[in-house]
Amino acid sequence: MNLSRKGLSISPSATLAIDSKAKKLKAEGIDVVGFGAGEPDFDTPVHIKQAAIAAIEAGFTKYTPASGTMTLKEAICAKFKKDNGLDYAPANIVISNGAKHSLVNVFQAICNPGDEVIIPAPFWVSYPEMVKLADGVPVIVYTTEEQGFKFTVDQIRQAVTAKTKAIILNSPSNPTGMVYTREELAELAELAVEKGFYVVSDEIYEKLIYDGKTHVSIASINEKIKAQTIIVNGVSKTYAMTGWRIGYTASTPEIAKIMSNVQSHATSNPNSIAQKAAEAAISGPQDMVATMVAAFASRRDYMVKRINSMPGLSCVNPNGAFYVMMNISQLMGKELAGLKIQSSDDFANVLLEKANVALVPGSGFGIDTHVRLSYATSQENITKGLDRIEQFLKQG
Structure with missing residues (x-):
């Protein structure tokens, strides 16, 4: 029987796909640093959770x-x-x-x-x-x-x-x-x-x-x-x-x-x-928003500086959200870990498999010369992940 042509034309989410692959590796006991899905690493503020609990208790x-x-x-x-x-x-x-x-x-x-x-x-x-x-x-x-x-x-x-x-x-x-x-x-x-x-x-x-x-x-x-x-x-x-x-x-x-x-x-x-x-x-209170923004700004500054210091990589300074688009165009056509990099998907896959770092290929965003990194994760993870990327590129 024929299935929906419209349904068959829909591509899966690139961000969720890479996140799913990274979680699978983590479940296998592999230490993966994830720069994938755009999700703040902060907990929901207490007063918001209390409002939900009160709603439940009130029926x-x-x-x-x-x-x-x-x-x-x-x-x-x-x-x-x-x-x-x-x-x-x-x-x-x-x-x-x-x-x-x-x-x-x-x-x-x-x-x-x-x-x-x-x-x-x-x-x-x-x-x-x-x-x-x-x-x-x-x-x-x-x-x-x-x-x-x-x-x-x-x-x-x-x-x-x-x-x-x-x-x-x-x-x-x-x-x-x-x-x-x-x-x-x-x-x-x-x-x-x-x-x-x-x-x-x-x-x-x-x-x-x-x-x-x-x-x-x-x-x-x-x-x-x-x-x-x-x-x-x-x-x-x-x-x-x-x-x-x-x-x-x-x-x-x-x-x-x-x-x-x-x-x-x-x-x-x-x-x-x-x-x-x-x-x-x-x-309710909005003070937690300012705390998050300050943390994101600090992480962004660190990430941008590190990326722009690595040979073959660069990025522009984003003014909002919590993502950096890393330019990998200088790596196109080069060989990394035995694989010739011909697309952002190639780079993302080899980085996940060989360096245990998950980021999102730009192909899903309409720009195959870049990959996306989220800094909605801890400073510790950002440092560890960027260290792995730098070491991986040095090894070639």
Whole structure:
């Protein structure tokens, strides 16, 4: 029997694949240093966990409305007002099972078969697959390290066609860590309004910014672009709550209604207990966020300095998130541990097998000359892992 052609066209997540392989080696007793999955190594703050325990003890374990509780929606609206200067009402908000689920809902809500979604590369590995799942067509716009991994508005203008439905904006970016300025966002907003396409703004890393940079939501530029922007955010990265699976969107009531309807049939409501925990995270003390950011900044500085000191490797300094894109182009065509390096996958595999270091090949992000390292791990692991990479390269 024939299986789904759409399903067969979907590639597995490159980040989760390398993480799974590394965990398998660890289970076999091998000491693997993992730079793979983007997950803060901090524990969820105590007051958030206590809110979840209180929810359980109070019997808050039943279904909630499909698009989330009113109290969490109100907390999210207050967050948007305080952090981003944006006015939203609960009717604009849909709460889902993580920001990834939110993104799937977005494309299900806005895409018709053949609609094009512009995706700047390097991109998060799931974006193109999510678009394809919604019968959309990913249109990749490639950026370079020389341009700071940022697209220009001229590049986007050239990619726009009569079929363009949206562009994905991810700032701070996974995997590059780049951050768009207000001026750059204003140029994109002007083009989006002129051409009439949506901006899907993935702002999951908004609080993880360094070097005095600030996060600007493109929806805050003006009311016209706000009406064409769908913001995606969540609690996983900011509050070390990856396993709690709470994400949310802010959009027009019309789009929110469609996403709510889709979700009601796909998953029903997000976890009731995790919603109470998310409410505590968003509305409660924020001091732990500053502690995390300071630690990430210190680890980033160390990682960037070490990488740029190794022959054959280099990287640019990311301003946000917790990733470094390591340039391995000088190693292409060379032989390491008996294997000729012809791709980022080759480099990642040989490094895992011979040096017991797990990182993510850039091929999944649309840039095969680089690999991604996450510094959302302890300084001890970072030092040990970079020591192994340096020693491995010296051995050739």
